[in-house]
Amino acid sequence: MEITTGWYLVLGALLFIIGGTGLLIRRNPLVMLMCVELMLNGVNLSFVAFSRTLNDIGGQTVVFFVLVVAAAEVVVGLGLVVAILRRQPGATADDLSLLKG
Amino acid sequence: MVDTLVFLVAALICLTGALGVVLARNPVHSALMLVMTLFGIAVQFVAQEAHFLAAVQVIVYAGAIVVLFLFVIMLLGVDRAQNLEMSFLPIQKWAALLFATGSLAIVVALIVVVGEPVTGAEAMGGALGGTDDVRLLARSLFSDYVYAFELTSLLLVIAVIGAVVLVRKPKVTDPITAGDGGAK
Numbered sequence: 001m002e003i004t005t006g007w008y009l010v011l012g013a014l015l016f017i018i019g020g021t022g023l024l025i026r027r028n029p030l031v032m033l034m035c036v037e038l039m040l041n042g043v044n045l046s047f048v049a050f051s052r053t054l055n056d057i058g059g060q061t062v063v064f065f066v067l068v069v070a071a072a073e074v075v076v077g078l079g080l081v082v083a084i085l086r087r088q089p090g091a092t093a094d095d096l097s098l099l100k101g
Numbered sequence: 102m103v104d105t106l107v108f109l110v111a112a113l114i115c116l117t118g119a120l121g122v123v124l125a126r127n128p129v130h131s132a133l134m135l136v137m138t139l140f141g142i143a144v145q146f147v148a149q150e151a152h153f154l155a156a157v158q159v160i161v162y163a164g165a166i167v168v169l170f171l172f173v174i175m176l177l178g179v180d181r182a183q184n185l186e187m188s189f190l191p192i193q194k195w196a197a198l199l200f201a202t203g204s205l206a207i208v209v210a211l212i213v214v215v216g217e218p219v220t221g222a223e224a225m226g227g228a229l230g231g232t233d234d235v236r237l238l239a240r241s242l243f244s245d246y247v248y249a250f251e252l253t254s255l256l257l258v259i260a261v262i263g264a265v266v267l268v269r270k271p272k273v274t275d276p277i278t279a280g281d282g283g284a285k
Contacts, residue, residue, distance in 0.1 A: 002104075011112050013209065014119075015116070015142075019122075019123075021197050021201040024197035025123070025194055030170065031131050035122065035123065037135060037166065038119050044158075045146075048149050052150065060234065060237075061241045063154055065246075065249060067157060067162075068256070068257065071166060075263075078264075081173065083268055086177075
């Protein structure tokens with residue numbers, strides 16, 4: 001059995017969907033951020049698989065940018081979580097509906 | 102044969118870690134499971150000869166981002182178990198499962214239908230050249246993608262300033278929110 005690009009794409013899709021499902025069912029904002037990381041990693045795996053298949057370095061360059069954006073996202077997201085939980089200890093995503101009107 | 106074995110073991114590690122992130126009740130366990138997934142992904146990168154990205158993956162993700170997560174978990178003291186059954190919307194879990202199975206079916210069907218996506222087209226951004234992927238990546242990053250590269254530096258500066266502004270304790274207490282210690 002040979003491992004083709006499709007296998008990597010299916011693995012990336014599985015990681016993306018596990019992350020997306022976790023984002024929907026978990027209430028802890030920290031775990032939700034981790035699920036976003038899972039989704040980004042699924043996409044990264046697909047990019048590298050296509051880079052290998054199409055023999056193009058561009059896919060790997062895009063993974064580099066995804067890494068940078070993920071780092072920025074984690075910094076801002078954790079800043080928000082710290083700011084919220086300092087004011088409202090034990091808050092979950094459901095408690096953050098203050099702007100609902 | 103070895104490739105197949107490496108792929109299967111690394112995929113198993115990735116999926117176990119991903120399920121662990123979602124299903125673990127304790128956020129610390131979720132963070133450690135995330136490390137496991139990231140290492141599995143790094144192995145997949147090595148298997149596809151993206152050696153530099155594998156190193157960056159371990160250093161940046163497992164070394165910096167997960168440590169940041171663990172630091173915030175310990176700082177806030179939210180490392181107690183969460184009841185997974187508690188949900189705001191009663192149908193939320195089933196809707197999430199429906200989303201998961203539906204989108205997975207669509208994606209896998211697309212991959213199977215399209216098959217091998219090799220078009221035979223010439224690479225626009227430079228072909229992969231065996232082992233010196235660092236040189237190729239650097240050339241691509243600083244020539245074709247140089248504007249995007251500069252923009253990411255701007256993004257990082259904005260993120261750092263935003264994080265400082267968000268976490269800073271306000272000197273003058275806001276009369277609207279200071280009264281009851283934050284709205285319930």
